[in-house]
Amino acid sequence: MAANKKLLILPGDGIGPEVMREVRRVIDWMDRRRMVTFDVSEDFVGGASIDAKGTPIADNTLQAAKDADAILFGSVGGPKWDKLGFDMRPEIAILRLRKELDLFANLRPAIVFDPLVDASTLKADVIKGLDLMIVRESTGGIYFGEPRGVETMANGEKRGFDTETYTTGEIQRVARVGFELARKRQNKLCSVEKANVMQSGLFWRQTVAALGAAEYPDVALSHMYADNCAMQLVRNPRQFDVIVTSNIFGDLLSDLASMLTGSLGMLPSATLGAIQPSGKRHALYEPIHGSAPDIAGKGVANPLAQILSFAMLLRYSFGMDEDAALIEKACVNVLGSGLRTADIMGPATARVGTGVMGESILRELEKLAA
Ligand code: IPM
Ligand code: MG
Numbered sequence: 538m539a540a541n542k543k544l545l546i547l548p549g550d551g552i553g554p555e556v557m558r559e560v561r562r563v564i565d566w567m568d569r570r571r572m573v574t575f576d577v578s579e580d581f582v583g584g585a586s587i588d589a590k591g592t593p594i595a596d597n598t599l600q601a602a603k604d605a606d607a608i609l610f611g612s613v614g615g616p617k618w619d620k621l622g623f624d625m626r627p628e629i630a631i632l633r634l635r636k637e638l639d640l641f642a643n644l645r646p647a648i649v650f651d652p653l654v655d656a657s658t659l660k661a662d663v664i665k666g667l668d669l670m671i672v673r674e675s676t677g678g679i680y681f682g683e684p685r686g687v688e689t690m691a692n693g694e695k696r697g698f699d700t701e702t703y704t705t706g707e708i709q710r711v712a713r714v715g716f717e718l719a720r721k722r723q724n725k726l727c728s729v730e731k732a733n734v735m736q737s738g739l740f741w742r743q744t745v746a747a748l749g750a751a752e753y754p755d756v757a758l759s760h761m762y763a764d765n766c767a768m769q770l771v772r773n774p775r776q777f778d779v780i781v782t783s784n785i786f787g788d789l790l791s792d793l794a795s796m797l798t799g800s801l802g803m804l805p806s807a808t809l810g811a812i813q814p815s816g817k818r819h820a821l822y823e824p825i826h827g828s829a830p831d832i833a834g835k836g837v838a839n840p841l842a843q844i845l846s847f848a849m850l851l852r853y854s855f856g857m858d859e860d861a862a863l864i865e866k867a868c869v870n871v872l873g874s875g876l877r878t879a880d881i882m883g884p885a886t887a888r889v890g891t892g893v894m895g896e897s898i899l900r901e902l903e904k905l906a907a
Contacts, residue, residue: 541574541575541576542573542574542575542576542606542607542854542855543575543576543578543604543605543606543607544564544575544576544577544578544605544606544607544608544609544850545578545579545580545601545602545604545605545607545608545609546560546561546577546578546579546580546608546609547579547580547581547582547598547602547608547609547610547611547630548579548582548585548611549582549583549584549585549610549611549612549613549627549630549828550583550584550585550611550612550613550614550615550618550627550828550830550833551612551614551615551827551828551829551830551833552611552612552826552828552829552832552833552838552891553583553611553612553613553828554585554611555833555834555836555838555840555891556611556824556838556839556840556842556843556844556891557609557611557843558840558891558895559840559843559844559891559892559894559895559898560609560840560843560844560846560847561577562895562896562899563844563847563864563895563898563899563902564577564847566899566902566903567860570906572860573855573857573860578601578605580595580598580601581595581598582594582598582610582611582613582627582630582631583612583613583614583618583627583628583630583631583828584613584614584615584617584618584627586598586627586630587618587621587625587627592625593613593625593626593627593628593629593630593633594629594630594633594634599633599634599637602634602638602819602821603637603638603819606817606854606855607820607821607822607850607854607855608634608819608820608821608822609821609822609823609843609846609847609850610631610634610821610822610823610846611823611824611828611843612823612824612826612827612828612829613627613628613630613631613828614626614627614628614827614828614830615627615828615830615833616830631823632680632681634821635675635676635808635821636676636681638810638819638821639676639810639811639819640675640676640808640809640810640819640820640821641674641675641676641677641707641710641711641809641810641811642672642673642674642675642710642711642714642808642809642810643672643673643674643675643787643791643806643807643808644670644671644672644673644714644718644806644807644808644809644849644853645670645671645672645673645787645791645794645795645804645806645825646668646669646670646671646804646805646806647667647668647669647670647671647774647791647794647795647797647798647804648667648668648669648798648804649664649665649666649667649668649797649798649799650798650803650868650869650872651665651869651873652869652872652873653798653799653800653803653872653881653883654799655799655883655884656798656799656800656881656882656883657796657797657798657799658796658799659771659774659797663773663774663775664774664775664797664798666775667774667775667797667798668722669774669775669777669778669779669780669794670718670722670778670779670780671779671780671781671782671787671790671791671794672711672714672715672718672779672780672781672782672787673782673783673784673786673787673788673790673791674703674707674708674711674781674782674783674784674787675784675787675808676707676784677702677703677704677707677783677784678701678702678703678783678784678785679699679700679701679783679784679785680784680785681784682699682700682701682702683700683702684698684700685698685699685700686698701735701737701783701785702737703737703740703741703783705744708740708741708744708745708748709744709748710811711781712728712744712745712748712749712781713748713752714781714809715728715779715780715781716748716749716752716753716756716758718779719753719756719778719779720753720755720756722778722779723778724755724756724757724778725756725757725759725777725778725779726749726753726756726757726758726759726778726779726780726781727758727759727760727761727766727777727778727779727780727781728741728742728745728746728758728759728760728761728780728781728782729760729761729762729763729766729780729781729782729783729786729790730742730760730762730763730782730783730786731762731763731764731786732760732762733762741783742760745758745760745781746758746760763782763786763789763790766780766782766786766790767789767790767793770790770793770794770797771793771797774794774797791806791825792825795825799881800839800880800881801825801826801827801842801880802824802826802838802839802841802842802878802880802881803839803841803842803845803881804824804825804826804842804845805822805823805824805825805842805843805845805846805847805848805849806822806823806824806825806846806849807820807821807822807846807849807850807853808820808821808822808823809853818854820850820853820854822846822847822849822850822853822854823846824842824843824845824846825842826839826842832879836890836891836892837878837879837890837891838878838891839878839879839880839881839891839894840878840891840894840895840898841868841872841878841894841898844864844868844895844898845864845865845868847864848860848861848862848864848865848868849861851864863902863905863906864898864902866905867898867901867902867905868898870901870905871894871897871898871901874897875887876889876893876894876897877889878890878891878894
């Protein structure tokens with residue numbers, strides 16, 4: 538039995554708590570089977586934290602996140618908190634977690650599971666077998682760049698502004714993550730920016746090219762403008778293996794890529810920091826789907842992205858590849874049996890709610906582990 542692993546669970550808002558409940562069942566199952574014992578703690582984040590503690594993320598929650606071996610995050614935000622000031626938005630919570638734990642590499646896979654090829658709005662022959670990884674820089678760029686603000690100009694008119702900035706070091710460290718991942722996959726990395734319009738984009742391109750030539754000559758590196766990349770992703774997504782890009786372009790392109798797979802409700806993500814001298818690496822895992830307030834509390838949300846985020850956590854934070862694979866296989870098998878939540882319904886499938894989907898995953902895990 539492995540030593541206790543410190544896991545911080547932050548369910549957040551909207552469908553976060555209900556899909557997280559299904560992950561807790563998977564964790565309990567693993568505990569019962571003595572595969573691993575987790576030291577699990579749970580806390581408020583986002584709107585739930587605003588309600589309970591008066592802030593999107595409390596200092597002691599941030600500290601607990603720093604102390605944890607891994608963080609499993611749900612989702613934040615909702616109409617209830619839309620009218621709060623800019624600095625009180627629930628979204629501040631995830632941005633602060635990324636920034637303060639220096640979680641700079643956001644890994645967003647887009648994988649088309651065979652049983653779901655018909656759930657995509659794209660034709661099956663375009664997306665079948667798709668397995669692409671977007672590496673989004675997540676602590677820099679226009680999300681955090683200074684100066685930013687709204688000011689009144691001499692003529693009385695107002696001006697709003699944000700700043701896109703990237704240093705050599707920031708580009709190199711995220712590009713390295715992309716190169717390393719590519720080496721374990723199809724050895725192809727596409728770096729995405731707007732080098733034709735932005736100074737910081739040209740600098741990004743030159744920096745990645747130099748790093749590739751110096752340290753990763755074996756990886757096939759290409760460069761693409763972000764607008765072209767958006768077009769190529771719907772035209773022929775399988776041309777890509779790993780994409781590395783800035784915070785803002787990664788935000789846009791990962792939403793786009795996720796819909797190639799049919800549903801936002803299927804996709805997990807990992808956000809990783811640097812490996813520290815102690816060997817520890819901060820890491821946060823979250824589904825891509827967000828809080829989906831329109832369906833929250835109805836028991837219809839798809840728990841698979843949250844469960845698959847937990848599988849990613851096992852793989853990347855704890856090296857538990859086999860257990861991760863077991864959970865992923867259970868998800869694919871349950872989909873293969875025709876059970877579907879509302880978001881991924883297809884021909885000849887049976888519609889189930891969040892709880893039944895979770896239970897089916899548990900039953901499948903039992904079978905696979907028997
Ligand atoms: C994401 C989200 C966040 C982002 C929001 C909630 C701040 O859209 O993780 O992609 O823009 O990074
Ligand atoms: Mg986004």
